[in-house]
Amino acid sequence: MAESVERLQQRVEELERELAQERSRRALGGGDGGGGRVRIEKMSPEVVDSNPYSRLMALKRMGIVNDYEKIRTFAIAIVGVGGVGSVTAEMLTRCGIGKVKTFLSLSCRELLTYGVNQLLLFDYDKVELANMNRLFFQPHQAGLSKVQAAEYTLRNINPDVLFEVHNYNITTVENFQHFMDRISNGGLEEGKPVDLVLSCVDNFEARMTINTACNELGQTWMESGVSENAVSGHIQLIIPGESACFACAPPLVVAANIDEKTLKREGVCAASLPTTMGVVAGILVQNVLKFLLNFGTVSFYLGYNAMQDFFPTMSMKPNPQCDDRNCRKQQEEYKKKVAALPKPEVVQEEEEIIHEDNEWGIELVSEVSEEELKNSSGPVPDLPEGITVAYTIPEKQEDSVAEVTVEDSGESLEDLMAKMKNM
Amino acid sequence: MAESVERLQQRVEELERELAQERSRRALGGGDGGGGRVRIEKMSPEVVDSNPYSRLMALKRMGIVNDYEKIRTFAIAIVGVGGVGSVTAEMLTRCGIGKVKTFLSLSCRELLTYGVNQLLLFDYDKVELANMNRLFFQPHQAGLSKVQAAEYTLRNINPDVLFEVHNYNITTVENFQHFMDRISNGGLEEGKPVDLVLSCVDNFEARMTINTACNELGQTWMESGVSENAVSGHIQLIIPGESACFACAPPLVVAANIDEKTLKREGVCAASLPTTMGVVAGILVQNVLKFLLNFGTVSFYLGYNAMQDFFPTMSMKPNPQCDDRNCRKQQEEYKKKVAALPKPEVVQEEEEIIHEDNEWGIELVSEVSEEELKNSSGPVPDLPEGITVAYTIPEKQEDSVAEVTVEDSGESLEDLMAKMKNM
Numbered sequence A, B: 001m002a003e004s005v006e007r008l009q010q011r012v013e014e015l016e017r018e019l020a021q022e023r024s025r026r027a028l029g030g031g032d033g034g035g036g037r038v039r040i041e042k043m044s045p046e047v048v049d050s051n052p053y054s055r056l057m058a059l060k061r062m063g064i065v066n067d068y069e070k071i072r073t074f075a076i077a078i079v080g081v082g083g084v085g086s087v088t089a090e091m092l093t094r095c096g097i098g099k100v101k102t103f104l105s106l107s108c109r110e111l112l113t114y115g116v117n118q119l120l121l122f123d124y125d126k127v128e129l130a131n132m133n134r135l136f137f138q139p140h141q142a143g144l145s146k147v148q149a150a151e152y153t154l155r156n157i158n159p160d161v162l163f164e165v166h167n168y169n170i171t172t173v174e175n176f177q178h179f180m181d182r183i184s185n186g187g188l189e190e191g192k193p194v195d196l197v198l199s200c201v202d203n204f205e206a207r208m209t210i211n212t213a214c215n216e217l218g219q220t221w222m223e224s225g226v227s228e229n230a231v232s233g234h235i236q237l238i239i240p241g242e243s244a245c246f247a248c249a250p251p252l253v254v255a256a257n258i259d260e261k262t263l264k265r266e267g268v269c270a271a272s273l274p275t276t277m278g279v280v281a282g283i284l285v286q287n288v289l290k291f292l293l294n295f296g297t298v299s300f301y302l303g304y305n306a307m308q309d310f311f312p313t314m315s316m317k318p319n320p321q322c323d324d325r326n327c328r329k330q331q332e333e334y335k336k337k338v339a340a341l342p343k344p345e346v347v348q349e350e351e352e353i354i355h356e357d358n359e360w361g362i363e364l365v366s367e368v369s370e371e372e373l374k375n376s377s378g379p380v381p382d383l384p385e386g387i388t389v390a391y392t393i394p395e396k397q398e399d400s401v402a403e404v405t406v407e408d409s410g411e412s413l414e415d416l417m418a419k420m421k422n423m
Helices: A002-028 A054-061 A068-073 A085-094 A106-114 A146-157 A173-185 A204-217 A260-265 A274-293 A325-339 A345-352 A370-375 A397-405 A413-422 B002-028 B054-061 B068-073 B085-095 B106-114 B146-157 B173-185 B204-217 B260-265 B274-293 B325-339 B345-352 B370-375 B397-405 B413-422
Strands: A075-079 A099-102 A119-122 A162-166 A196-199 A221-226 A232-238 A301-305 A313-316 B075-079 B099-102 B119-122 B162-166 B196-199 B221-226 B232-238 B301-305 B313-316
Touching: A002 B002, A054 A068, A068 A274, A075 A085, A085 A099, A085 A146, A085 A274, A085 B274, A119 A146, A146 A162, A162 A173, A173 A204, A196 A204, A196 A274, A204 A221, A204 A325, A221 A274, A232 A274, A274 A301, A274 B085, A274 B274, B054 B068, B068 B274, B075 B085, B085 B099, B085 B146, B085 B274, B119 B146, B146 B162, B162 B173, B173 B204, B196 B204, B196 B274, B204 B221, B204 B325, B221 B274, B232 B274, B274 B301
Parallel strands: A075 A099, A075 A119, A075 A196, A099 A119, A099 A162, A119 A162, A196 A221, B075 B099, B075 B119, B075 B196, B099 B119, B099 B162, B119 B162, B196 B221
Antiparallel strands: A221 A232, A232 A301, A301 A313, B221 B232, B232 B301, B301 B313
16 A cells, blocks of 8 residues: 555656646747657658658759758858747758857856757847747747747757857857857867858847958858838848948948837837748848859849838949958958959959949949839838838939948048947 | 545546646647737737737838738638748738638537637648748647647737638538638628638649639639749739739749649659748738738739749739639629729720730739849759749740740630640
């Protein structure tokens, strides 16, 4: 009898433990954190319901991608796991990328020991119910750190992807050093750099920080952004020295993207839509896939104006007077590299496009007509103080460039940026 | 002692029951099916972390939408809950749409009694690991019916939305009648029609079935599709009698979109990417929001060529010789309606654009240059037998139209469609 009681007590304890585990799993991410399916050693093109890669490997048979399996050899760092970053991480995870890197608080640093890891996520925000108008996070995750909740969900979706998460603000001095270190050493093989850094942040300071790091490291990265009125966005590929960096021509990239926290304090918030953010994440990851797997045309800049369904493309040359000394250094190195190439005519052709009176060297390469540009201007919304729209295209292009670059410049880029930050 | 054993046994039973419940909840959708947050009676613009609508209501302050709350008064039916349909349903759910309708097997019909309901979902497929390269479903949901798994997840994300799910194939005679009935009577108020039908299916037959139903009912709907090679897609708005229906000019809309099941049997499958499907779902729901909430320009046709980041827009007039007698009937009614309007010049203007030798009345309204069209042609992939690419734009537009419409037609549309189905 005593034995039976003991056994029952053990069973109760066991069940209570299991129940607690089960509840915390559900609270975290939905699935069971890697138990959703077993890990797969080698991607197979076999057409069976149980193969999560059959539809991706079919890209080879369709003649789109030569070597899809190569996706597993890449490591991507994502900074910001909000409306765009979370969906970006999910798409890359479902595509079977090698590693995803995002960034955790010191107390959660132990998650780094979860195993080997290859998608890097950086964010220091918590999931809130106010985020539920965008894809990815669910109400039962409210209060959890975004990178932690994201990592748990993503690991469940695809246990073949390696994750590294950092829950901190990259703009502080100490964190910046750690961030630089993880970019240059956190590749698929420890000690090698990541293949791409993706900026999915919502404020000017974080963008400038990523820009500074990538210019110093010569790290290729992609920028993304959504306007405060939720109806436009863009993505941009930045190859240090080759294309304009974020400091070369900031106003074209982002006008006054103020940190959401500042706005919240004043009882005002930016608008956002799952549609616009989903489209921006989609074109961002599509550009990543084209860049890494070498198919189609990689866009240097692709905009999305949802009001008119207008998608401008262009490419921007770096500014020789860029304020960032590492950008100027990378430009010199790129020039030397190009000069050493056997075919100089490629460079000539590119240079012909530049307008002579264009001190910024900004060139519009797309076939966008005046009328299209005009049609694409959405209505100018009645904005609360401190917010301006980043992506509504001005009626006259020349005027806007003049306004933005301060033609006969007595002001430095630093002054301009300081102004923008205070707008 | 005996009492203590009994109490322990009760506790064990209780815990086992709770554990089983907890496990089935997690297996279904991740969250706890509505317990993620409480229902909200009235949308509020208040900027607090706990308000899931603050970022959407901000669209009013930003001058984009006049009356965002109106979103709650609409009912949308979604046919097909795959790569595009599931994300479409999730976006609408997060936006706080009134009702989502999708379509359940007879045995699951009891889910209809879950409560009042307003997003209608129709699908008869099961979740497979092979779907994991697209957003939304998770590995632990494998084996569940798509509409059931989707409904569970969506209800957890936003308990304010009403759901109605139907797990059947809409193309059988019996189901078609039920489908027609739910479209015309399953609005937010029972007995009223839904506000929009969204086609997110993967085969020609289902598209034609939706077209037939909407022409008969005069129901406005939107079509969506992704090509077999995963790198292009489109959305299309069809207002019976006003714009071309799916039977008016089928080859422009879809070439030979063969049912995935047919391909699977032969060990071949279409390629798909979460990026392309996410972009198509994003532009589809954006068009839905613009249509319902009256902002921006609603696109009649918006294409997406991922290889070149090219997004053609156009609008198509209905074909006066359309094979669908209800389409012709709707055209007559639309003409009468337009004739009764006080301002005839609007109609005149529209008609001026039509090319005289264009028997299909297909007009390209967008500002797409010859060169852009040419540049947008992706490489012609090496396709397995039975698959053709729907969206690669042919080099010469005239040729393609000629090829498609069989200029001096000895063939009826029925013949053409039969041919396409056998392709």
